Amino acid sequence: MASVLGLAACGGGGGGTATGSQAPAASSGGKQQVEVFSWWTGPGEADGLKAMRKIFEEQNPNYTFFDAAVAGGSGDKAKALLQSKLQANTPPDTFQGHAGAELQGYIKAGNLEDLTALYDELKLKDVFPAQLVEQISVEGKIYSVPVNIHRSNVLWFNPAVLKEAGVAAAPKTIEEFLAALEKVKAKGKIPLSIGSEWTVTHLMESVLLGTLGADAYNALFKPGADWNSAQVGAALTNFAKIMEYAGDPQDDWQPAAKQVADGQAAFNVMGDWAYGYFHNPPEGGLGKKSKTDFDWAPAPGTEGTYLWLSDSFTLPKGAKNRDGALAWLKVAASKEGQDAFNPMKGSIPARKDADQSLYTDYLADALKDWSGDKLAGSIQHGVAVNQPWLAAINEAVGLYIGSKDVKALQQGLADAATANAQ
Numbered sequence: 001m002a003s004v005l006g007l008a009a010c011g012g013g014g015g016g017t018a019t020g021s022q023a024p025a026a027s028s029g030g031k032q033q034v035e036v037f038s039w040w041t042g043p044g045e046a047d048g049l050k051a052m053r054k055i056f057e058e059q060n061p062n063y064t065f066f067d068a069a070v071a072g073g074s075g076d077k078a079k080a081l082l083q084s085k086l087q088a089n090t091p092p093d094t095f096q097g098h099a100g101a102e103l104q105g106y107i108k109a110g111n112l113e114d115l116t117a118l119y120d121e122l123k124l125k126d127v128f129p130a131q132l133v134e135q136i137s138v139e140g141k142i143y144s145v146p147v148n149i150h151r152s153n154v155l156w157f158n159p160a161v162l163k164e165a166g167v168a169a170a171p172k173t174i175e176e177f178l179a180a181l182e183k184v185k186a187k188g189k190i191p192l193s194i195g196s197e198w199t200v201t202h203l204m205e206s207v208l209l210g211t212l213g214a215d216a217y218n219a220l221f222k223p224g225a226d227w228n229s230a231q232v233g234a235a236l237t238n239f240a241k242i243m244e245y246a247g248d249p250q251d252d253w254q255p256a257a258k259q260v261a262d263g264q265a266a267f268n269v270m271g272d273w274a275y276g277y278f279h280n281p282p283e284g285g286l287g288k289k290s291k292t293d294f295d296w297a298p299a300p301g302t303e304g305t306y307l308w309l310s311d312s313f314t315l316p317k318g319a320k321n322r323d324g325a326l327a328w329l330k331v332a333a334s335k336e337g338q339d340a341f342n343p344m345k346g347s348i349p350a351r352k353d354a355d356q357s358l359y360t361d362y363l364a365d366a367l368k369d370w371s372g373d374k375l376a377g378s379i380q381h382g383v384a385v386n387q388p389w390l391a392a393i394n395e396a397v398g399l400y401i402g403s404k405d406v407k408a409l410q411q412g413l414a415d416a417a418t419a420n421a422q
């Protein structure tokens with residue numbers, strides 16, 4: 001605890017920079033509560049949180065973990081509630097935020113304490129990739145603790161459904177993908193499963209990347225990028241063609257992924273949190289057999305690029321239990337915490353020194369690709385665009401789902417970029 005207090009003393013905030021008065025932390029049974037805010041309530045993803053919580057509780061008998069998770073994949077509901085809590089100066093003690101533009105938004109809004117002292121104390125700059133630290137820093141100050149790296153551009157598929165449809169291998173290009181979707185359709189199965197609206201934006205980012213390639217995709221987020229170009233138009237036409245094969249929208253990403261695991265659907269484009277859901281034992285996951293019940297490949301056209309995102313935890317200004325939050329951040333930053341969390345979450349650790357033997361099956365592929373692939377930032381999961389920009393993109397995609405008007409979608413995305421590009 002001395003080191004934690006040391007952090008406060010050396011200017012990490014200590015409430016001095018807090019935006020509001022700090023009510024005492026709630027306590028239960030004499031223990032102080034630490035309110036941890038995330039959106040990991042659903043099957044699969046909650047398992048990762050549970051595993052890290054266990055370590056936190058073992059190491060911190062004086063604190064009670066209070067799970068303030070708000071349901072809804074990709075945090076669509078959680079982030080709206082969080083915004084109102086931040087505005088009302090009643091933040092949770094720590095909250096989940098994506099590295100990149102999303103986190104930069106919280107930093108610029110003055111919501112977060114600087115964690116540089118914690119980084120120095122735990123020598124964290126040595127264990128996290130420098131590019132990742134850059135994504136969570138402003139003017140040399142570091143504002144969150146990344147727990148993982150997720151991959152967005154994964155094509156999940158059911159091998160038996162592909163076989164039945166005469167699709168010999170996972171499609172590598174968009175053309176091959178369209179041909180495979182058509183073959184599955186002819187067999188009467190759902191060619192492509194989709195979930196709630198955000199999963200459609202998630203699909204769109206992989207199709208943009210798969211059509212444009214990593215360099216042109218990354219250029220879309222630079223000032224002055226041309227979203228009205230013919231290339232973006234071609235990518236969106238591909239997206240529209242693929243969407244013609246989508247099944248009925250499911251409530252969230254889990255039921256859409258489940259259609260693949262159950263053999264009702266052939267394909268689903270989803271982040272690798274789906275791996276945790278497919279693979280984890282039945283209490284939290286589906287307990288499915290890798291390579292038999294489900295298999296994976298890079299989303300068509302995206303091989304060699306890791307469309308990445310990273311979940312990180314923060315210390316909001318005005319946290320009621322600041323010391324408790326720091327204790328959580330220490331577990332989240334630790335090798336032990338990350339090696340408990342990630343194999344269940346379906347992600348690879350943000351730390352470079354994790355125990356590689358724990359990452360088998362899909363996760364071994366992910367570790368290998370992460371070390372060699374080009375990088376592109378996810379749109380839906382906070383890397384490439386900030387929250388207002390994402391909201392405008394989601395709105396354009398939402399309108400597209402109703403209208404199927406590709407030109408209007410492109411114009412909507414171009415307007416979103418003009419209004420929000422930094």
Ligand code: GAL
Binds near residue numbers: 040075253
């Ligand atoms: C992402 C998040 C992942 C996973 C996913 C589905 O935004 O980074 O950890 O939870 O949403 O909910």
